[in-house]
Amino acid sequence: MNNKRVIIVGGGLAGLYTAFQLEQLNIPYLLIEAKDIFGGRIYSEQPEVNDDKTLWYDLGPTWIFPHHHRMKTLVANLDQQLFQQHIEGAVVYQENVNTQPQIIENGQGQLLHRLTGGLYKLILALQAKLSIYNYQLGSSVNNVEKINGIWQVTVKNRKDTSTVVHQADHLILALPPRIICRYLTPENWASKRLTQALVSVPTWMAGQAKFVATYQKPFWRNKGLAGQAFSRTGPMVEIHDASAKNQQGFALFGFIGLSPQAIKSISTEQLKALCIEQLRLLFGDEAQQYDQCYLKSWGNDDYVAIEQDRTDPPAHPDFNILGFSDELSSLNLYLAGSEFAQQDAGYLEGAICAADIAIGSLKKEFDYIN
Template identity: 75%
Template structure:
C-alpha cells in the first residue's frame, strides 16, 4: 500500500487550492481526480481554430462578486487579471412569444468581476503550482474505510481499470455532499446523522444548463445593447455578455430553463439551434452569424449531479458543518467542498472559504502529532 500524510479527493477549485496550500506548507499529500482534467464545475471551452492559449469560454461558474475577497486575492497571487462584467447598454426583456421583446434602458444588474481569458485559466495556474508527482488524473475513489487511525482509500484508474489501495492519516474531501454520499461509502465510516445531512444538501449548479455562442465582434454593443436579456419564452431564461476579455473573445451565454431530464428529450444540435434563434429574436439578425456554440448540461454530468439533484429544483446549499465538528475531528476527516462553507456556499468564494477552514483544522492536527 502507498501511504501519504494527506489524501485529497476531488480536483475542482477547492481541491486544487488545498493542494496548492499543502505544497506551500510542505505537507506530503496526493490528490485524486476522477476526470482526465482538473476543474470540477469550472469548465471552459477553447475556441476552435484559435491558437491563443489565453482565451477560454466559461460553461460553469464565471462571476466573482465584489465581496469575494478570497477569490480576488487568489487571482492576484496567481497573477491573473480581473475585469468588469460588461453591462453597458440596454437590457432586453421578452415576456410572451406573441409580444415583441422590450428594450429597457438602465436595467443592468450589479457590478460583477470576471477572470480575464476565462476562469479556467485559474485552474491551469493552480495546476502549474503543483508537483506532478503529487496528483493523479483519471483516478476515481470507489471506497473509503477507516481502520483504526488509518484511512484506506480504494482508487480505480478509469483508463485501464487498475485498482490501488492507498493509506493516509488525514482525508480531505473536496467534493459536494451528495457526491460524497453517492460514491465514497459513508455507510463504512459516517454516523447516521452525518449520512442524512450529506444526502440532504443540494449540489450547487447541478441542474443548470449553459449555452454559449461566440462571435468575431460584439454586434450587440454596437447596437447599444448590454448583451443582457431575460425571457419567459425560452429556451434561455437569462442571457449575458460572455466575452473572454473586455475587448476580445466576444460571446453571449445563457442559462437554459429546462431540467436535465427535459434536455434529454432534445438532440443537442436542435437545442443549440433553438438558442441561436432566440438570440436572433432578442438581439437581431447578426446573432445567427456565430463562430462556435457550446452547450453544457451539468445535470447530465455524473461527476457533478446525483439522481436526487436531477429530481429537485435548484436550491442554495446549507450544511451546518459545526454540528459535526467532533465526529469529523475524531475521523481526521476534512470537508472542503464549496457546499460546506459557512459563507457563500456553492460559489467560488465558498470553495476557497471551505478549503481554508479545512486546511486550518488540518494544520492543527499535523502540528499536534509533530510534537
C-alpha cells in the first residue's frame, strides 16, 4: 500500500487547483485522474497543423464573468491573460427554415472574458506547477472505504489493469456529485441522506454539446456581424465568436440543441456537416471554407454524465453542503467540485470557491495536528 496524508480524486479545475495549493503548503498529497489528460470539463482542441502552439479551442466552459474575482486572480497568478469576448456587430436570429435569418443591429451581449489562447492553457499552467510524483493519470478509482480511521482508495491503471490501494488521512473529492455516487462506492462510507443528496444534484455541463469551426479570417466580422446567433431550428441553438485570441485563431462555436441520445444516434461527421450548413445559412457561404471543426457531447462522456443527467430537464446545481458539515468533518472528507460551491455553483468560479473552502478546512486540521 502507498500512504499519503491527502488523496484528491478528480483532475479537473477544482482538483488541479487544490493540488496546486497543497503543493504550496507542503502538504503531502496524491492527485488521481481517470482520464489520460487533466482538465475534466475544461477541454480544448489544438489544431494538428498549426505553427502557433499557443492556440486552443474550447469545447467545454469558455467564459469568465466580470464578478469572478477568484478566477481572475488565478489567471494572473499563473501569468496568463484575459481578453474580452467579441460582441461587436449585429446578431443573427433564425426563426424557422422557411424564412431568411433576421439581422438585429445593436444586439450585443453582456461583457464576458476569455483566456487568451484558450482555457486549456490554464490547465497546462496548473499542471506545470505540480510535481510529477504527486499525480496519476489514466487511473480510475473503483472502491473507496474507511477502515480504522484511514481512507483506503483502490485505483486501477486503465492501461494495464493493475490495481493499487492507496491510504490517506484525508480525502478530497473534486468531482460532480453524481459521478461520486457512480464510481466511488458511497455505500461504504456515506449516510443514506448524504447519498440521496448527491444523486439529486444535476451535473453542470452534462446536457451540453458544443461545436467549433476554425477559419483563416473572421469573415463574419468583416460583414459587420458579431458571430452571435440564436436559432429555433438547430442543430445549434446559440452561436458565438470563439476566436482563441482577440485578433488570431478565428473560430465560431455553437451549443447544439439535441439530446445526448439524439447526438449518439447520428454519426459525428453527419452532425458536423449539419452545423457547417447552419453556419452557412446564418453567416454566408464563407462558413464552408473552414480549416477544422470539432464536436464534444458532454452527455455522452461517462466520466461527466450519468443516465439521469441525460434524461432530466436542465437545472442548476444546488447542494446544501452546510447541512452535511458534521458528517463530512467526522470522515475527514472534503467536497471540492463546482456543484458544491456556496456561490457560483456550476461555474468555473464555483470550482475555485468550493476548492478554497476544502483547502481552508484541511489546513485547519493540519494546523491543529502540527
